[in-house]
Amino acid sequence: AQTVTQSQPEMSVQEAETVTLSCTYDTSESDYYLFWYKQPPSRQMILVIRQEAYKQQNATENRFSVNFQKAAKSFSLKISDSQLGDAAMYFCACSIQGAQKLVFGQGTRLTINP
């Protein structure tokens, strides 16, 4: 079975600083996609960024970027210039060929300190 692991239940960062959230996954497949979702207190799940496994270049969306290490099966999220609105639960997820569904990690709660 495929698994996604987020080893940091909680993280905190000072406003305007940079923070990195970790995620590892386990799959024997070669074709898959990786996602980071944000869940603010409203509980809405919001897509932050996605990465195709076949692409070597790391995805970037404004202040959000990933460090995708395929051999290590690692997919970390870097948030630059942290803002108060970034405070939320962050979920890493993997979509795996054959399963055709998302497998989520346990989440990391990110706190932004003003």
Place this chain on the structure above:
Amino acid sequence: DAGVIQSPRHEVTEMGQEVTLRCKPISGHNSLFWYRQTMMRGLELLIYFNNNVPIDDSGMPEDRFSAKMPNASFSTLKIQPSEPRDSAVYFCASSFGINLQETQYFGPGTRLLVL
């Protein structure tokens, strides 16, 4: 464009009662997913549909749970009879297609409390 719409947003019911959760996917999306989120188990996929047809219901916990998608713009998740352990946030998500690269867009969720 409206996102995924779920109703009700909150539901409180008593054990043994029937609960029906509703979802309207994004127009044009042909895949729909039902998830459950709890503190203990995190986010779990319960069932998903493609073109109104259930594709994988292996995540449905037991026979008390059922889901339908009578048309492309509406789906229900029913729990009958409900139990306190069903208390959770239930999310509906939709995507354009079922392929890996299609992003799933989530609704706001229904917070269910079974007393």
